[in-house]
Amino acid sequence: MNKPAPDWHAAASALRIDGRAFVGGQRVASASGETFTKTSPIDGRVLGEIARGRTEDVDRAVASARAAFADARWAGKAPAARKKTLQRFAEKILAAKDELALLETLDMGKPIQYSLGVDVAATARTIAWYAEAVDKIYDEIAPTAASALALITREPMGVVGVVVPWNYPMIMAAWKLGPALAAGNSVVLKPSEKSPLTALRLAELALEAGLPEGVFNVVPGYGHEAGEALALHMDVDAIGFTGSTRVGRKMLEYAGRSNLKRVYNELGGKSAFVVFDDFANTERAAKTVAGSMFFNQGESCNAPSRVLVHEKVADRFLEVVAAEAPKYAPGDPLSGSAEMGALVDEGQMKTVLGYIDAGATEGARLVTGGQRARAETGGFYVQPTVFERVRNDMRIAREEIFGPVMSVIRFKDEAEAIAIANDSSYGLQASVWSDNVNRAHRVARALRAGTVHVNQYDEDDITVPFGGYKQSGNGRDKSLHAFDKYTELKTTWLRIDAA
Ligand code: NAD
Numbered sequence: 001m002n003k004p005a006p007d008w009h010a011a012a013s014a015l016r017i018d019g020r021a022f023v024g025g026q027r028v029a030s031a032s033g034e035t036f037t038k039t040s041p042i043d044g045r046v047l048g049e050i051a052r053g054r055t056e057d058v059d060r061a062v063a064s065a066r067a068a069f070a071d072a073r074w075a076g077k078a079p080a081a082r083k084k085t086l087q088r089f090a091e092k093i094l095a096a097k098d099e100l101a102l103l104e105t106l107d108m109g110k111p112i113q114y115s116l117g118v119d120v121a122a123t124a125r126t127i128a129w130y131a132e133a134v135d136k137i138y139d140e141i142a143p144t145a146a147s148a149l150a151l152i153t154r155e156p157m158g159v160v161g162v163v164v165p166w167n168y169p170m171i172m173a174a175w176k177l178g179p180a181l182a183a184g185n186s187v188v189l190k191p192s193e194k195s196p197l198t199a200l201r202l203a204e205l206a207l208e209a210g211l212p213e214g215v216f217n218v219v220p221g222y223g224h225e226a227g228e229a230l231a232l233h234m235d236v237d238a239i240g241f242t243g244s245t246r247v248g249r250k251m252l253e254y255a256g257r258s259n260l261k262r263v264y265n266e267l268g269g270k271s272a273f274v275v276f277d278d279f280a281n282t283e284r285a286a287k288t289v290a291g292s293m294f295f296n297q298g299e300s301c302n303a304p305s306r307v308l309v310h311e312k313v314a315d316r317f318l319e320v321v322a323a324e325a326p327k328y329a330p331g332d333p334l335s336g337s338a339e340m341g342a343l344v345d346e347g348q349m350k351t352v353l354g355y356i357d358a359g360a361t362e363g364a365r366l367v368t369g370g371q372r373a374r375a376e377t378g379g380f381y382v383q384p385t386v387f388e389r390v391r392n393d394m395r396i397a398r399e400e401i402f403g404p405v406m407s408v409i410r411f412k413d414e415a416e417a418i419a420i421a422n423d424s425s426y427g428l429q430a431s432v433w434s435d436n437v438n439r440a441h442r443v444a445r446a447l448r449a450g451t452v453h454v455n456q457y458d459e460d461d462i463t464v465p466f467g468g469y470k471q472s473g474n475g476r477d478k479s480l481h482a483f484d485k486y487t488e489l490k491t492t493w494l495r496i497d498a499a
Contacts, residue, residue: 005336006098008102008105008112008334008335008336009334011098011102012102012106012334015047015102015103015106016048017038017047017048017049017103017197018048018200019035019038019048019049019050019051019196019197019200019220020051020200021051021053021057021061021200021217021218021219021220022200022203022204022216022217022218023057023060023061023064023217023218023219024060024064024213024214024217025207025212025213025214026213027204028051028060029051030051030052030053030054030057030221031054031056031057031060032052032054032056034051034052034054035049035050035051035052036049036050036052036193036221036222037049037050038050038107038196038197040106040107040109040379041108041109041342041343041344041345041346041379041380042105042106042109042332042333042334042341042342042377042379043377043378043379044377044378044379045106045378047106047107047197050193050196050220051219051220051221052220052221052222052225052226053190053219053220053221053225053226053229054221054225054226054229055225055229057219057221057226057229058188058190058219058226058229058230058233059229059233061188061217061218061219062159062161062188062230062233062235062236063235064213064214064217065159065186065187065188065214065215065217066158066159066186066235067214068186068212068213068214068215069156069158069159069185069186073212073214073215074181074184074186074211074212074215075156075184075185075186076184077184078135079134079135079137080135082131082134082135082181082182082184083131083132083134083135083182084131084210085131085209085210085211086127086128086130086131086134086178086181086182086209086211087128087131087132088209088210089127089131089205089206089209089211090124090125090127090128090131091124091209092205092206092208092209093120093123093124093127093202093205094120094124096201096205097116097120097121097124098116099201100115100119100120100123100170100198100201100202101115101116101119101120102115103197103198103201104119104120104169104170104195104197104198105333105334105341106197107166107169107194107195107196107197107198108166108167108169108194108195108344109297109333109341109342109343109344109379109380110296110297110333110341111331111333111335111336111338111339111340111341112333112334112335112336113336113337114295114296118171119168119169119170119171120170122170122171122174122462123170123171123173123174123202125462126171126174126175126177126178126462126478127174127177127178129178129462129463130178130179130181130182130482131178131182133182133480133483134182134183137154137480137483139151139152139153139154140152140153142491146496147495147496147497147498148493148494148495148496149493149494149496150491150492150493150494151490151491151492151494152489152490152491153489153490153492154183154483154487154488154489154490155184155487155488155490156183156184156185156486156487156488157183157185157237157238157262157486157487157488158185158186158237158238159185159186159187159188159235159236159237160176160180160185160186160187160188160236160237160238160239160240160486161187161188161190161230161231161233161236161238161239161240161261162176162177162180162187162188162189162190162239162240162241163189163190163223163227163230163231163239163240163241163242163243163251164176164189164190164191164192164199164241164242164243165192165195165242165243165244166191166192166194166195166344167296167299167300167301167344167402168296168300169191169192169195169196169197169198169199170198170199170202172242172266173189173191173198173199173202174202175242175466175477175478175482176240176242176477176482176486177189177202177216178482179482179483179485179486180240180485180486181206181211181215181216182483183483183486183487185486186214186215186216186217187215187216187217188217188218188219188230188236189203189216189217189218189219190218190219190220190221190223190226190227190230191218191220192223192243193220193221193222193223194344194345195344196218196220199218199220200218200220202216202218203216203217203218223247227247228250228254231250231251231254231255231258231261231263232254232257232258233258233259234258234259235259236259236261237261237262238261238262238263238264238485238486239251239254239255239261239262239263239264240264240475240485240486241263241264241265241266242266242267242301242477243266243267244267244268244400245267245268245400245425245426245471245472248265248267248471248473251263251265252265262485263474264473264474264475264485265473265474265475266301266466266467266468266472266473266475266477267301267426267428267468267471267472267473268301268400268402268426268428268471268472269301269302269303269305269400269426269427269428269429269468269472270305270306270397270398270399270400270424270425270426270428271302271303271304271305271306271426271428271429271430271431271449272304272306272307272308272420272421272424272430272431272447272449273289273292273304273306273307273308273430273431273433273457274308274411274417274421274430274431274432274433274443274447275289275307275308275309275310275313275317275433276310276414276417276432276433276434276436276439277310277312277313278434278435278436278439279313279433279434279435279455280435282313282316282317282320283316283320285317285433286317286318286320286321286324287320287324288456288457288458289304289307289321289406289457290320290321290324290325290327290328290384290406291324291328291458292304292457292458293305293307293384293404293406294325294328294339294340294384294404297330297340297341297342297343297382297403297404298352298384298401298402298403298404298405299343299344299348299402299403301428301472302428302429302451304406304429304431304457305400305401305405305406305407306392306397306407306409306421306424307406307407307408307409308409308410308411308417308420308421309408309409309410309411310410310411310412310417311410311411311412314388314408314410317408318367318386318388318408321367321386321406321408322367322368322386325367325368325369325384325385325386325406326368326369326383326384327339328340328384328404329373329383329384330342330373330374330381330382330383331374332377340381340384340404341381342374342379342380342381343380343381343382343403344380345380346380348380348402348403349372349380349381349382349403351401351402351403352382352401352402352403352404352405353372353382355395355396355399355401355403355405356370356382356385356405358394358395358396359387359390359394359395359396359405359407362391362394362395362396363389363391363394364387364388364389364390364391364394364396364407365387365388365389366385366386366387367386367387367388367408368383368384368385368386369382369383369384369385369386369404369405370383370385371383382403382404383404384404384406385404385405385406386405386406386408387405387406387407387408388408388410389408389410390407390408390409391409392409392420392423394407397409398424398425400426414439414442414443417443418443418446418447421447422446422447422448424470425470425471426468426470426471426472427448427449427450427468427469427470427471427472428449428450428451428467428468428469428472428473429449429450429451429452429453429468430447430449430451430452430453431452431453431454431456431457432444432447432452432453432454432455433454433455434454434455435455440454440455448469448470449468449469449472450465450466450467450468450469450472450476451464451466462478462479463478463479464478464479465477465478465479465481465482466478466479
């Protein structure tokens with residue numbers, strides 16, 4: 001028999017948050033004793049006090065990570081042993097799924113059923129997948145002359161700093177923790193100050209699973225304090241960063257100003273969704289774009305926020321989108337049935353409403369939405385919003401809004417569609433919709449983006465790389481390629497004397 005669904009409101013009221021950092025296998029207060037208050041965007045309730053990490057806290061965490069790496073308590077284990085520990089970690093994540101989902105929803109506002117079915121599930125799967133992979137990867141021997149043997153091996157980098165955003169707090173962390181830990185590194189994770197709760201629990205669960213003390217540390221705090229200290233640290237070998245292009249730029253500067261640590265940036269997006277008039281099922285394209293755009297409150301790096309539609313099918317397409325959008329109207333994130341939840345905080349809500357004003361002022365036509373919603377709850381909700389008659393030089397077409405706002409642009413022919421789609425500083429994802437197989441391939445090749453979808457937008461799997469062209473970043477999360485980021489390539493030459 002299925003277990004009855006938890007009463008999420010009762011569970012939320014009963015929660016007691018431990019906001020202390022996690023260093024050297026223990027919960028610790030910040031060195032200064034300072035905290036910051038974390039409130040929930042769903043209704044403004046206070047969730048708890050969180051340790052405010054600064055340079056001294058980062059120094060302690062990095063020292064703990066370095067000590068763990070230096071004595072090889074983790075890196076020195078056989079890959080099969082690391083696999084077993086990380087598999088147990090994934091099992092512990094699944095066993096704690098209700099608690100983790102609740103923390104994620106209260107912290108950043110997404111509907112509970114998605115925290116549970118998407119975020120927790122993908123986090124566990126990511127850890128389990130890298131665990132499974134690590135004892136199946138072989139190193140190489142180069143095809144040299146018989147007088148020598150050249151081994152090409154991969155070694156862990158050492159101490160990896162991980163800095164992540166708040167939109168998928170656990171998944172973004174797992175995409176880096178999975179390969180970094182499986183490869184034998186020690187990690188210091190700095191979650192977003194807007195969503196620190198699940199990161200702290202993940203570190204406890206990893207310890208319970210048998211990950212040695214000091215291998216996985218978490219220092220919560222603000223970006224310009226804990227984040228900057230980590231990225232400037234002289235004893236951090238690499239930074240796995242996911243966040244805005246603005247901060248990604250700083251990450252490169254910090255590396256230049258410190259020890260030239262490797263910086264892997266996974267940044268923003270303004271993904272183009274291109275619908276041609278030769279795609280017969282306009283309705284399916286329109287329903288897909290609404291679902292993908294408004295999922296996670298529009299707070300997805302790969303949200304298809306620039307929708308390019310051939311002028312012949314634009315009216316029909318907009319009719320369907322206008323009917324679909326209200327189905328994503330925000331509701332109570334703890335109800336288990338809301339399609340959209342709260343934006344992460346008041347600042348983000350104001351930013352999104354500011355872009356909605358800008359769209360109207362610059363001459364785009366508001367098709368639906370455009371208002372704050374559920375203000376009486378004390379939370380930060382915005383209606384699913386669609387603009388059309390957007391020009392690609394408007395701010396709502398050029399800048400990442402990171403909220404539930406779709407910009408629809410009309411085009412006349414294939415060349416124009418490709419030119420508009422590529423006229424962006426971003427290049428994270430794109431999508432082309434056409435029943436003409438030649439056109440679909442031609443346009444997919446022409447689009448400058450790390451991932452291109454054809455006639456769908458939903459496919460996603462840990463087996464494929466995820467990352468951007470241009471100012472959407474330089475790294476690739478997911479798949480076996482992610483190991484490249486957290487390992488050094490070593491060449492070892494051996495001389496073989498003739499008998
Ligand atoms: P953000 O750049 O403001 O913050 C990301 C992280 O960096 C947070 O932990 C923050 O505390 C930290 N940070 C901020 N300032 C810093 C500084 N000066 N030094 C060091 N660290 C600092 O981004 P956000 O608002 O949390 O997240 C939204 C952004 O993330 C969007 O641009 C979105 O597209 C992007 N994102 C990208 C991907 C991807 O895979 N490409 C995935 C999810 C989100």
